[in-house]
Amino acid sequence: MASRTDATNETLLMHLLDLDNYGLSDVTDPAKITKAKRDVSSFVKNEMLRSMSDGISPVKGEGRFPILDPDYAKEHKAGRRRSDLELEGDLKDSLIVEPSSGSFIRAGHQGAQVPKAHGHNQIIEKAKNWAKEIKFPKRRYIPDDKQVFIDKITNGIREIIEPLKDRPIDDTEELDDDIFAVSSLRETEDLIEVGGANIFDDDVIESLLAQAFNDL
Amino acid sequence: MTFKIKLDKKTKALLRPKDKNGLLATVRKDFTKTAPKQIKRVVENDMLKGISPVKGVGKWQRYSKSYKETIRGKFTYRNIGGKVIRFKGKDREYHSKASPTKQIAPVNLRHSGKLINSFKVFTSGGFLRGFRLNFQFKNFLADIHNRRGASKSKVVRRMLPTEKGEEFNKVITDAILLRLKRSALNVARQFSRR
Secondary structure: OOOEEEEEEOOEEEEEEEHHHHOHHHOOOHHHHHHHHHHHHHHHHHHHHHHHHOOEOOEOOOOEOOOOOHHHHHHHOOOOOOOOOOOOOHHHHOOEEEEOOOOEEEEEEEOOOHHHHHHHHOOOHHHHHHHHHHOOOOOOOOOOOOOOEOHHHHHHHHHHHHHHOOOOOOOOOOOOOOOOOEEEEEEEOOEEEEEEOHHHOHHHHHHHHHHHHHHO | OOOOOOOOHHHHHHHOOOOOOOHHHHHHHHHHHHHHHHHHHHHHHHHHOOEOOEOOOOEOOOOOHHHHHHHHOOEEEEEEOOEEEEEEOOOOOOOOOOOOOOOOOOOOOOOOOHHHHOEEEEEEOOOOOOOEEEEEEOOHHHHHHHHHOEOOOOEOOOOOOOOOOOOEOHHHHHHHHHHHHHHHHHHHHHHHOO
16 A cells, blocks of 8 residues: 555644555564664654754655745744744644554644644645635645655665565674664763764774775 | 885785774774764754754653743743742843843753753774764753753753663764764775875
8 A cells, every 4th residue: 555645634634654665565573563663753753853944845846945934034033034844843743753553654743733734734625725815835744645755764764674674594693773882871960971882893894894995 | 035025004904904003993093083073963953953862752842831931031030049030021032141042942952052062972992992982961951951851840851862772863873874984985095095
């Protein structure tokens, strides 16, 4: 089943992303499927928030959000005209990105913030007509049925799923999914510090060097 | 018949990668030159957007109503004799002396800038053994936000993965790996030149 967007009523605006399109069908271990869906959800949410904060749509083809009206920007955003869809934080706080049933994760809104989300995303006809009437600019951050997320997000989803795919088990091979594991910690009244060393192990650097020499 | 072959530094490094001037140490040295600064910027970018650097946390909880009012200039708070007293502020656009452009959203833990300016990313240990990348906040507010909780409602806003099993979010771990790959490529280029 393909990814789709459920935007049929005023209390739900939700994009259902099918991770089978990004390789989840090659993962059969239930624990790894759960991990994939959880990690992808966390990643997609952060990337959507980052994109929106930069005034750029996380939906492929939508580009930058239209800038803010200068008077609005002066009153509410210290004069900054970049639109980040954040005034009090209600909309972004209500953004849900979480595992759903089967191979799906869901990304969108449910409840009180849905009308506001509809106004920005303008997916349903009612929202489009309203926006056209009052000349409200479109700032879409939830893909409709035919759209996908930007390459940065879709590539990231594949990167998360790839190491979890089923592969022949080699006795000597250890699958280490902690690129940078925190191994040291200092906490005092006026200091917090964490450190990690595993990524700098000899075997990791040797492997990167071999790849680098190969690429030259 | 004996032959004497003089090895230059590069050849020595190639033949003995684990020596102090070997390839592995050279990669770590190269990483130390610019990577910590670049990785610091990646972490700061997330924090300034209100996104926790800790995996799975997502967006930081928003400011309390009273703090928002302080930012807006409606009220101000003074500590008098150990008690926090609220005064009516001058209702101007942005009243915070420390941060005239502070907005109520996103939550970026930046007011005077002392906390975020105390953030450091640096390497430690030897280039042969014990090499490590460290992330540090040196300010009393760090532990308050990260673990103990700020204000009356004790809101925790995780800044570093200090709890067991925690790690940085994907963008940060990807940035660390990317910088290390770049260092490996720099060193490979250096040693491939004749």
